[in-house]
Amino acid sequence: MISLVLAMVWNRRGQAVTLALLAMLAVASAVAAPAYLIAAERAVAEGQIATAPTSELTLVARRTSDSLQEASFSAGIKFPDVGRVLLLGLGGFTYYHSAEVPTVGLEVSNDFPTRFVFRQDLCAHVRVTAGRCLVGEGDVLIGEETARRRELTAGDTITLTAARMNGLVRPPTWDPDGAPKKLTVAGIYRAVDPTSAYWGLHGYFVSGDGVSAGEPAFTTAGTLDTMQRTTTSMAIDGIAQPGTLDVDRLDQLRADMDRLDATAAELEDSLQFDSGIPHLLDRIDEGRAAARLLVPVLAVPLVLLACFTIYLTVGYGAEGRQSELAVVALRGSRWWTRWWLATGESLVAVLAGAVAGCLAGQLLVNGVAAVLFPGVGTAPALTSLRFAPLAAAAALVAAVAAQRRQLISPVSRLLRRTPPADRRRLAAAEAVVAVLAVAAGVQYFVSDTPLIGVGLFAPALIVLALALLAARLLLPLVNRYAVRALGRGRVGVALAGLQLSRRPGAGRLFALLVASVAVAGYAACTVDTAARGRDVEASLGTGADRVLVVQSVTRNDLLTKVRAVDRDGRFAMAAVRIPGGSTTPPGLAVDTRALAAVPAWASGAPARASLSRTLHPEQPPPPVVLADEDVAIEITATTTGVMQLAVSLSAMDGPGVQILELGDLKPGTHTYRENVVICENGCRLNAVRISGTGTTVAATGEVVIRGIRTATPAPLTDPARWRATPAARLSAAPDGLRAELQVTGAVADTAWIQPVSTPYPLPVAYAGSPPASGTIVDSGATTIPVTAAVPLPAVPALGRQGVIVDLEYSDLISVTPKLVPQPEVWLNAQAPADIVERLAEQGLQVVSETSSAQVKAGLDRQGPAVGLWFHLLAAILAGLLGAGALALTVAVDRARRTEDLTALRTQGLRPRPAGLATLWTYPVLVVIATTVGLLISAAAWRLTGWALPLAGLTPPDLPLPSWPRPAALLAAAGAVLAVQFLVAWFSGRDLRRRIEPR
Known part of the structure; x- marks a missing residue:
């Protein structure tokens, strides 16, 4: 009996190979999803580590001591041994010791202290522009800007005194509290990279009104040891070495961080442990969770589509073998013999394909991961095969279910060339799918977390339900059109239409082709919408191509110096962020002369040139x-x-x-x-x-x-x-x-x-609601009256709630202009390569830089973006499933259609109508299915796409796109159409060749 089944397989080896390939795709789809998740989780971790800020690559143990008595200073500066014990055993980190004392005497004002700092290995991380680096007791390094402001040079002497904050006055001041210390300026320094991990979490170079000058005075440990101090802050900074934050040891690192937290909690209160590494680990976990949500969204419909494909193709094959099965039933074979002969051929092919699919799915993901995530790799694991048995079982069940009629039907029904349609059962099955689709859709709208439970199946069920509905509605229309064509003498069109509408199973084939296009279209919707959203987040969320934060200056100084670098506003724009209040929105004060060229702009916003004229309507009168x-x-x-x-x-x-x-x-x-x-x-x-x-x-x-x-x-x-x-x-x-x-x-x-040198109130452009109080916050915590002039979809770098005001006017109208804490210079892509040096020549020292390209690279490596690559893979597999099902269906139909059309040709059917009937039957079906599938993918996206986490882990409040570009949707549908049309076309040519008389 086995040899007979194998002979049947060999005799129809083309169909068997096609069915095995479809089964392989089905199981490979089930294996690919968990295998891809393993690779995606590694890629998410690697991407977040590679783009992590300095604060998330360091840890620090701190202790603050308050030394008031001079006698206590003889002990010197010694970080408590408990700090070393706390960090002992945590390998993979380079440790640096530091100590800091607040002092006065270097600055004219006592609004903030000079940070007097010892830091281990300092000379390797600063560039001494004048003099020398620190050598002995009494040496001090001061920053370039401080030296310029205080007119100090190497070799000069200064006097610093430990200080204590006087909180009895507002704003607080810093008063001397100790013996003065005479120091020699050994050199003038410039930090090589103020954002380097070496500087830890101390914020040495953060400047601002009432905060600091942004340039500590560095000294030796011996100098601090001999100085009378007030508050001394000591720290041990751990900087992660290359390879410490590795994707393969994240669990161990998490355990180490938990151990340090627990140990620090048990120690003295004055010892504090701080690190941004747990935040990095949490973000990695969030990214992985997002990927685990997005991958099943198309993995589920892909597996369902594969099972539907097997059901359809096995059913077609069984119908083609009904005469053989009728002979078996007529001979009175026992039920197991009949069952084995009916299903054995299909089950052997499906089983062989399922086994191959386990390996193919893993190899496919390995190849994809090697291309998408180079250097990260995927670790093959048995967990990636956990759904393979279920997928194989589903494929086998689908194969048996497709042949149920041939197993139980009497001989008389098996001998019928066109078996009766089982409309009642078909309608019941479609009703079940429709009910499930409605239930899943309802959960989407009423649940806070729709991507759980039945909601996870919503896209798949909606696509399948709409495809079945389209088949039920469209094929009767095709039949009616074919009948009318026959009445008008258009025989070729009539024969093609009747083949589509009256062939048993044609509706299911049409639904399958529609579903394959819809899955590919839905994948295009997710990928394109997410990609455009990341572009908006990177450009509009950053504000410009590059945003430079410079040391604290006044608004007028910032404006003057940026204009000195770019007089015409072609590539640089001065910008100051305005804090929001309870009744005032946050805002941006910008040089509106550069508004037309520099910042990113929201889609649908008014032209920047006209907005510039609105915010700066006239040249101000000369100042007094x-x-x-x-x-x-x-x-x-x-x-x-x-x-x-x-x-x-x-x-x-x-x-x-x-x-x-x-x-x-x-x-x-x-x-x-x-x-x-x-x-x-x-x-x-x-x-x-x-x-x-x-x-x-x-x-x-x-x-x-x-x-x-x-x-x-x-x-x-x-x-x-x-x-x-x-x-x-x-x-x-x-x-x-x-x-x-x-x-x-x-x-x-x-x-x-x-x-009077400005309009009053100042005109502002606003996003969201205009300022309810009619004012915005000034730098001195006072307010500036404004009038809402132009609505915007979003303010660059702020989002859908904020204002834009002219920087020159806001400075002129301010009664108490102060230093801006973090002034910014925005640059576009035309900014010269030496822009940082040009700004430095004007006295604007760059503290940090953010670029839209960096932000985009970071977003591309977050969990949502990584997870969506699987959607492209699913689109390819869906197209191949549809093409394979079509190829097998045409192969099964070929023999009967050859007999029918040959007979018609013998009876006088002309070559042209015969050619139309052979060449265009299935190509027309593919074109119609593609059009309908395109519409269904858009409908499914409208119903479910809003719930997908496409915008990253912490999306800004920006007008992100909610629909894909039509070109992306058409490209996906066109690719599927091209493959399936070629299958249908070449099959039609083969059929035409067979019926032409020789």
Whole structure:
């Protein structure tokens, strides 16, 4: 009996090989999904490690001691042994010791301390631009900007004193608290790479108003040891060596981090352990979880499609062998003999293909991983075969189910050339699929996590249900069209249409071809939508091609120096981030002259050139400029109550800003004069401030500003050239500018009188809701009145809630301009290669850099992007399954169609209609199925695509695309159509050759 089955296989070896290949694809699809997940998880880990920031590659153990008594200093600076014990046994890290003391004496202001730091192996990580590196006790290295600002050179002496914060004043200040230490400037340094992992998590080069100058003073351990200190912060930094963060030892690293956390919790309170490595490990886990969600979305429909393919092709083959099975049944063979002869041929082919599919699936993934993830590789494991038995069993069940009619039908039915359609069972099966599709779709809409349970099968069930529905609706239309064509004498078209509509199983073949195109189209939707979303995240989320963060400067200084590098705004744009508040959105203040060329722009946003003109509608009047450091203002005051006078000044040639306090206003006419160092080369008058004395009692009166010592006469007699806050009402006086005042000590009741040099309120472009309060936050924690001018889909680097304002105008309107904590320079792709050096020549030192290319590379290596490569693989396999099913179906039909058409040719059917019937039957079916499949893929994407995690692990609030490009969808459908059309075309040519008389 076995030999007979093998003979049957050999006799129809073409069909057997095709069926075995389809079974191999089915099992390979089931094996490929878990195998790909293994490779994807390794690729996600490797990608996150490769793109991790410095903070996630280091760890640090800290201890802070408060040494008040000089006698305690004799012990020197020694990190407690417990710190070494804590890190002992954690291999793969290079350790550096450091210590830090806050000091004053180097800077003019005591708003922030100078960080006086010892760091092990310092000289290998800084470039000494003048003098030498540290050698002995009393040596100190200072930064280039500090040396320039304080006019220090190598060999000079400075005095530093340990400091302590005075929290009783607002803002807090740092007061000396210890014996001064005389030091020698050994050299001037520049950090080779401020973002290097060597610097750990200490933020040495972070600058900002009230934070630090961004340039520590470095010294030796011996110098700190002999200095009277206040607070001493000691640390041991561990820097991961190459290979320490490896994909094969992440579990061990996680265990080490947990052990360190547990050990640190049991030790003294003053010892702290900190690391960003756990955050990296968590992000890797999140990326792997996203991949585990995305891969099954198309793995499930792919396996279902494979089983459907086997069911269809085995059924077609069984129908072609009905006459043989009828003879077996007529001879009265026992049921097991009949069963074996009916199913053996198919089961042998399916079983052989299933065995081959286990190996093929793993080899396929190995090849894909070698191309997509070079250097990462995939570790073959038995877990990748865990679904292979289920897939093989499903294929065998599908093969048996496809032949159930031949197993149980009587001889009379088997002898019928066209068996009756089992419409009742077919309708019941389609109803079950429809109900499951509806249930899965409902879960999508009502569940917070739709990609679980039945929801995971939603795309597959929706595609299958719509394909079956399309087959049920479309084939009757084809039949009607064929009948009409026959009535009109179009015999060839009629024969092709009748073959499609009346052939048993043609509906299932049509549904299969539709489903294969729909799966490929759905894969194109996910891949293209996700790729475009990553492009938006990288470009619009970053803001520009490159974003440079520079050391703290004023807005005017930033604007002036960036314009000196790029006068026409072709490739560089100054930008300052505006913090948001409870009623004010975050924003960007940018040089709108470069708005048209530099930043990334959201789709659907208004033209940047017109927006630039809206935000900067006119050239501002010239500012009121003081000629030199001799600041003088003449005022006549008639007041009740005590008022205080101050002026806000900004240096014209540097970052200097100052609120110059001029004391109490005196009755009568007086000149208030002060020498201001920052105004040596001129100052801009930002505003005149008149305030109360700190009480809630209002002081009222009249003030006339009669003269200001300026380079050109100030327009005091024209009140239209000035504006004031509500505490003052301006008018013209014969000899100056009159202000009627009512002020208190409250900030809100302070009168600010400003030269008019901008529109007021400032026009802003906004995304989301316009500022509800009508203001945005100024750098000095005050507010600037604004008016909503232009809506935007999104603000670059901020997202769908934010504002854009002109940087020049926002600086001019600010009454208390201060240093910007993290000013930025945005660059486009045309920026010259030496842009960093050009900015440095202007005094803008780059602290860090972010590029859209770096962000894009990081997004491409996250879990969602890695997982979506499987969708492309699934699209290819789906197309091959459809083509294989079509090839086998045509092969089974060939014999009967050859007999029919040969008979018709003998009876006089002309060659042209015969050619139409042979060449175009299946090609037309493929074209129709492709069109319908394209529509079904779009419908399935509309119903389920919104729930897929395509936008990365922490997607920004940006208008990400929700639909693929039509070209991507058409390309996927076109590729499937090309393969299946070729199969149908060559099959038709073979059939035509067979029926032509020789």
